[in-house]
Amino acid sequence: MNFTSKSKRVLPPSKLLAYIWGVVVITVITLGYFFYRDLVKPRLNRSSGVAGCTPYNVDVVEITENSVNFTWETDDECYGLVRYGTDKENLAMIALGDNVQRASNSHNVEVKMLSPRTTYYFVVVSENEEYGFEGIPISITTKLR
Numbered sequence: 671m672n673f674t675s676k677s678k679r680v681l682p683p684s685k686l687l688a689y690i691w692g693v694v695v696i697t698v699i700t701l702g703y704f705f706y707r708d709l710v711k712p713r714l715n716r717s718s719g720v721a722g723c724t725p726y727n728v729d730v731v732e733i734t735e736n737s738v739n740f741t742w743e744t745d746d747e748c749y750g751l752v753r754y755g756t757d758k759e760n761l762a763m764i765a766l767g768d769n770v771q772r773a774s775n776s777h778n779v780e781v782k783m784l785s786p787r788t789t790y791y792f793v794v795v796s797e798n799e800e801y802g803f804e805g806i807p808i809s810i811t812t813k814l815r
Contacts, residue, residue: 723748725743726743735814739781743776744775747774748774748796749769749796751766752764752781753800756788758806765779779794787811787813792807
């Protein structure tokens with residue numbers, strides 16, 4: 671029996687480089703599509719208009735010397751809270767609403783134990799997204815006794 675080996679076809683370096691670049695481009699386009707679809711697009715949809723868990727009809731119902739009461743609504747049943755602090759760059763305190771144990775469309779959060787005549791900064795948090803006034807924390811000064 672006579673066994674002969676077939677020679678393997680080897681791509682020239684220029685065609686090999688073109689092939690590798692093609693694979694890289696297709697991979698980048700595919701990853702870009704999934705990145706946009708899974709991470710960017712949901713954020714755009716969530717923050718545009720009054721849909722889902724985006725708060726609307728946000729109102730400061732009452733301001734006293736030691737409390738501020740917020741109300742807002744959402745189209746979907748969502749969990750909400752208020753983050754606040756005296757430094758708008760460090761909103762480290764949290765106030766929970768009436769609906770801590772279940773999601774709701776109607777939200778009421780009373781921020782208590784505040785100091786009189788002190789400026790506080792607030793953001794409404796709905797389903798882990800923060801909302802202020804045009805992207806900036808809301809500034810409120812409590813009343814003097």
